[in-house]
Amino acid sequence: MIKCVCPTIILASFGMFNFTTSSSIFTSSIYLISYGYRYRQHLPNSTSPYIITMAMVKIRLAYPRDAGHITQIHLSDAPSQVVAATDPYTRWYHGGPWMHPLTACKYIKRVTHRGGKIFLAVAKYPIGEADVWESHEWHTRILHISLLWVHLKYRNRGVGSSLMNHIVQYASRIGVTYITTWPEESALSFYDKWGFRLHLPQTYVKLHARNWHLKYERLPFTPRKLPTTFTLLLGKTQCSREHWEIVPWEVKLLNRYKVTRFFALHGTVQNLPYYLYLTKWPWDDRYRAYLWVKEKDPIFIPFIQQLAHDNGWHYITTVVPNKLLPRNNCTRIKPINLWRRG
Numbered sequence: 001m002i003k004c005v006c007p008t009i010i011l012a013s014f015g016m017f018n019f020t021t022s023s024s025i026f027t028s029s030i031y032l033i034s035y036g037y038r039y040r041q042h043l044p045n046s047t048s049p050y051i052i053t054m055a056m057v058k059i060r061l062a063y064p065r066d067a068g069h070i071t072q073i074h075l076s077d078a079p080s081q082v083v084a085a086t087d088p089y090t091r092w093y094h095g096g097p098w099m100h101p102l103t104a105c106k107y108i109k110r111v112t113h114r115g116g117k118i119f120l121a122v123a124k125y126p127i128g129e130a131d132v133w134e135s136h137e138w139h140t141r142i143l144h145i146s147l148l149w150v151h152l153k154y155r156n157r158g159v160g161s162s163l164m165n166h167i168v169q170y171a172s173r174i175g176v177t178y179i180t181t182w183p184e185e186s187a188l189s190f191y192d193k194w195g196f197r198l199h200l201p202q203t204y205v206k207l208h209a210r211n212w213h214l215k216y217e218r219l220p221f222t223p224r225k226l227p228t229t230f231t232l233l234l235g236k237t238q239c240s241r242e243h244w245e246i247v248p249w250e251v252k253l254l255n256r257y258k259v260t261r262f263f264a265l266h267g268t269v270q271n272l273p274y275y276l277y278l279t280k281w282p283w284d285d286r287y288r289a290y291l292w293v294k295e296k297d298p299i300f301i302p303f304i305q306q307l308a309h310d311n312g313w314h315y316i317t318t319v320v321p322n323k324l325l326p327r328n329n330c331t332r333i334k335p336i337n338l339w340r341r342g
Contacts, residue, residue, distance in 0.1 A: 217267030258282030
């Protein structure tokens with residue numbers, strides 16, 4: 001429930017965040033200031049979920065002032081030690097930027113300023129979230145669902161279907177036929193009901209260093225707008241545009257808490273142009289590759305192995321389409337399958 005405490009003019013956009021926990025209940029009080037009023041939001045505790053009907057659920061865009069509620073949606077099924085943590089880095093490590101109000105606020109700003117959309121399912125307060133990006137994948141416009149999450153206490157009540165129905169209608173309005181996503185195993189039946197089918201089987205792998213004696217060009221660059229003729233070939237867990245926009249932002253923000261390494265390179269491999277991100281996250285001892293190209297050429301797999309060799313690394317991790325998986329010098333970690341509707 002949202003209760004107006006008093007009408008007052010306060011210039012800050014966020015006030016105090018206070019999280020308290022006990023063995024049987026989790027409650028939070030978040031002070032938000034917007035439109036000249038100070039609000040105190042009392043979110044429901046774990047023993048008394050708010051009763052909703054489909055008619056009560058409305059879909060709207062998210063704003064930075066929704067950061068506290070978005071965090072509560074994602075903390076609803078988080079382990080108790082994550083809920084008890086107060087620093088943004090620990091929360092991020094266990095679930096991403098949505099897990100803390102400070103980083104969630106910055107994430108909302110980044111997504112909305114860079115062309116993504118965050119939809120919220122709202123009853124009396126937000127209880128579900130969906131993040132979507134319009135992107136070009138091999139010269140085809142698609143709408144990609146990077147996240148669809150519902151508060152634990154309101155699942156199996158039609159909230160996810162309300163969000164999905166809004167996404168389908170939004171795709172129709174902007175003239176996009178295909179909708180893609182990377183669903184969790186537990187959500188496959190939900191996406192199957194909405195007409196999603198397996199589209200791109202992939203595998204998360206270690207590409208071990210090897211000297212292929214390849215000649216290639218590599219130059220540093222500053223990421224700006226992704227050319228629509230380039231598509232993410234390696235490293236795809238979301239769509240091409242989201243990785244392009246979000247990975248450099250994540251590195252910059254995480255550097256405030258832990259050292260994170262990032263290289264942005266471009267050039268050619270046997271006259272084939274590419275753009276490449278190499279990242280080393282604080283919780284990893286490995287570099288991860290994201291590679292945008294114009295053509296699906298197998299030469300890019302040896303190229304990544306050559307980069308690992310030339311830099312003295314044992315391997316580089318990335319996501320590879322199953323059709324391009326090498327037989328040797330490769331360790332498979334887990335499947336990463338993209339599904340598509342349309």
